[in-house]
Amino acid sequence: MDKTSQQLEVVSTGTAAGVGRTLILLGHGSHLNADSAAAVRRHARAVRAQGRFGEVLEGYWKEEPSLRQLLRLARFRDVTVVPLFVSEGYFTGTVIPRELGFEWRGPVPPGGLSTVLEGRRVHYTRPYGVHPDMAEVIAARATEVCGEWSPERTALVVLGHGTGRDRQSQQAIEQAAAALRGRGRFAEVQALYLDQAPRVDDWAALTRSPDVVIVPFFASEGWHTQDTIPHDLGLTGAVTEFPELPGGPRRVFYSRPVGTHPAVTRVIVRLVEDSLDAPLSPEEPAWRAAGEALLRAARSSGGGLSVGEVQVAPLPGGGFDLRSQEDAGHSDLTPVALADLAAWTGRTADGAHRPIRTQRSLPRGWRAEVCAGELRAALHAVYPAVLEEASAWENGALPVVPWADTADRQSGLYAAVQRAGPAQVARARSTTCTGCLRTPLWAGEPLGTTFLAGDPQGLPCPEACTLLVAAVREELSSHQETPAQGEVTHV
């Protein structure tokens, strides 16, 4: 083994006691669709199972754990952040760097970005979609859907979203299409788009082969891959016959999106390993202290520890039982494994998505039994980040971000919230925060102690979440209110 591979081995495998590295995988997430995070969750689980990193966390723009909470959650001082996006663009170059605290705006350089944030050494990589190995993932998706196909009769269409506003977003697709063209496995390879030319609606004119396989270059299943693309192209399933097109009959094969292919996990790991150049780092003392505080609180409360709507009860063997408080004493509950707990509790009893997990809508009917070493992860699965935020609050170390600062850093569609007056923000707060267990410190609401010190409802909210920002924007579009000149929009 040469020196470089020895170094890679040392920095990327295993975790000696108290040292390691944290890997954070970031997705877009959604306020409405629970399935939007499924691909990130699956890749995170697969990377975690490999045991190559001391810790693997997930984070999202539109749901919890949120981008703003993530660094506080990291166990180790060395943190690598990978955006699970298929291309460079507004999110990878503006939203994510801004929300994490980087000064950088624009396309991420090939070697990534490194800086120190919240005491952590943070390395931010390019999105996995630009990695050269993605060409093989596209080919794998195409092969999967075609089955018995003849490459010399088949046109491969790599379908991207595209946008006229940011030409960067098409680079990954053009690059992958060029690589596949160069390999000559398909009669033709075209990069087509939904929102820019050349458009996928023109597939029949832009390809010649009788068989066409369309592979969506999207990170996850969603509205486009499941609804708009099949609807707009007249696709009826994985294979659609078009018997009467001007040039003769054609067949269109439609694959699942590239981002959900299991081979993407390998691309992610390679992307991270290519960027590792530092030794394993120590554990954050505040991370350890928070875990110890949780165990102390859970063991010292005779009847169990109450956290929001959850009851944590100590078990005779040293483990813990978690369940909805309303299910206390019930024996007919469904046992849920720790790995499934986030997805299980991420929907209401009616199946609705819960993007902010501390909304008062925790489903009933489940129980999770975990050992002491898993308690922290179990609480995080149900209520992301509440432990770290409560512990920081108890230690006087939780920074509170007022609404004006949150509004100031919004961009794109959400920059409009900078015009919101106090009444509009207050109305958004009453519709959004009233149903939430957290106390909005950012709005000046008082909080005494937290659940760690005996108040089950003591869950601090240091900064307005994206649901609140979206609610303020909604308020603006439905009620006009012009702030008086010089008025400060603090609430």
Ligand code: SF4
């Ligand atoms: S801003 Fe409101 S809804 Fe969002 S997490 Fe804080 S308290 Fe809950």
